Structures are given as structure tokens and as C-alpha cells.
Amino acid sequence: GNSVTQMEGPVTLSEEAFLTINCTYTATGYPSLFWYVQYPGEGLQLLLKATKADDKGSNKGFEATYRKETTSFHLEKGSVQVSDSAVYFCALSPIYGSSNTGKLIFGQGTTLQVKP
């Protein structure tokens, strides 16, 4: 079946440190991949996405590359800020033949804490 696995949190970093949050997936075919971010007290927001192998999604200094050979979509940022503190969710959109139910399969979420 389809599933997403993220690294356990919380991840605690100092400001300006390098960030990696690992995400691997299991899916049939070529799903689309996403990172969503949830700031405290808010709903999830799309951070970036990639729709095919070797695509790189990027936004607000965050990047993730769709690696089909390793079934991974790791999130990276070169220099984190306190304002990046949030919960990050990796997700995939399964492809069911020609239909698209719109469902996203989410990982369990990784909490990032950035200290000044």
C-alpha cells in the first residue's frame, strides 16, 4: 500500500544551522510528493511539491528533490530561523489509474524547534 515515513522529532537546532528532515515513501507508480508546514495554532500550508522523479521543489529557502531510486523526498534548508519552528509533514498523492481521489497520505509529522 501507500505510506510515508518521516524521521522522529522533535528536531532542535540553533539559528542558522543546516536542516534535514528525512522522508521516505512507499507507493505504486509515480505519486506526487509534498511538504506541508503547520505553524502553532494554524492549519497546514503547502511548502513545496514535486510531481515527477528528479524534480526539485523549493520555497522560502527550503528544498526537496524527488528521488525515485531511493523513494525519498528529504527536506533541507541551509540556514534555519526561529520563525521556521513548526511541524513539517511529508505527503504523497497516490495515483489510482486515471482517477484522482484527491487524497493525500501523510507522514506522522516532524516538529522543528529553532533556538536563537
Added chain:
Amino acid sequence: EAQVTQNPRYLITVTGKKLTVTCSQNMNHEYMSWYRQDPGLGLRQIYYSMNVEVTDKGDVPEGYKVSRKEKRNFPLILESPSPNQTSLYFCASSFRLAGDRAGANVLTFGAGSRLTVL
């Protein structure tokens, strides 16, 4: 402002007392969905709707009902809530764009409704 609005944001209730969580979107989205978020489990889909009068079960539909009588509204109904339905609930919506499978899944989420069933 384009948004998904959920109400109530917080609710404490007792076992068996019917409740409804409302969800409304102002973006003319065809697709709407409900998720629940639980620690260590991420978000799991409860129900979804492709359009007016078209709804279907997600991964964890037991104990929930939905309806889609109007395009903008997609209420979640708990007929007889139980403590295992204590959770954080999110409504989400999106367009369905033919030929753009990723575009159909860029969800706009509401702010969430935290439900506690005693």
C-alpha cells in the same frame, strides 16, 4: 480573503451527544475533505467529496457522517461521539484540474477544530 473556515475551533463534549463541525470555503473548490490529526499518526482522511452530492469514505470513516448539499459547505457530523474521537480535525479543499494531478491535491486547510469527548 481565500480561506477555509471551520467552527467550532474548540469543543468539549460528552459521550453520545451529537455534534456537527461546520466547514465552509469561499474559493469555489469542487473537492473537499476531512482529516483527523493524532500524535504519531499524522493526518488521516475521514471522508471526502468530489462535488455537490458526491461523497465517499476515506481511511477512517467509522463514527462519522458528512453531507455536501452546497458546493461551499461540507459539515462533519458525529452522531454519537466517543472518547476515541478526541482529536484535532481539519477540513481542506482544492480545485480538481483535469490533466494536472498535482494541482488537484494542493489542499487549502482550515485552522482546525480541537474536539474532546469525555
